[in-house]
């Protein structure tokens with residue numbers, strides 16, 4: 001157990017510049033109504049803000065930097081870090097690549113996602129009718 005933990009810490013220290021301490025991911029509801037969609041779309045007007053879907057759950061992603069991260073990219077409150085940080089461990093993390101099914105970075109990508117979804121729903125309805 002100790003050995004496994006040591007390896008995880010080494011991986012964080014040796015091969016990663018604390019990617020997870022530079023991203024604030026907040027789980028949100030999938031927008032359903034026109035107002036909800038317009039509101040979330042507006043968030044994508046801002047640089048550094050993205051929306052991603054992982055395991056069918058929607059998240060708002062804000063690129064920022066934790067104020068407790070040192071210049072050397074080390075956690076300065078490691079022993080007191082919140083549970084959320086403790087539970088986010090290698091290899092189930094950003095270092096290992098794609099952690100999402102869909103990443104929406106711009107309002108145009110947001111529109112394209114819902115246009116595609118609408119087209120799929122219309123196709124399903126046509127198939128059910130026939």
Ligand code: SF4
Pocket residue numbers: 011012013016017018019020021088089090093094095
């Ligand atoms: S948990 Fe993953 S993303 Fe975070 S510092 Fe460790 S290797 Fe990097």
Ligand code: SF4
Pocket residue numbers: 020021066067068069074075076077078081082085
């Ligand atoms: S508290 Fe520490 S582990 Fe958590 S995000 Fe900040 S620097 Fe990273």
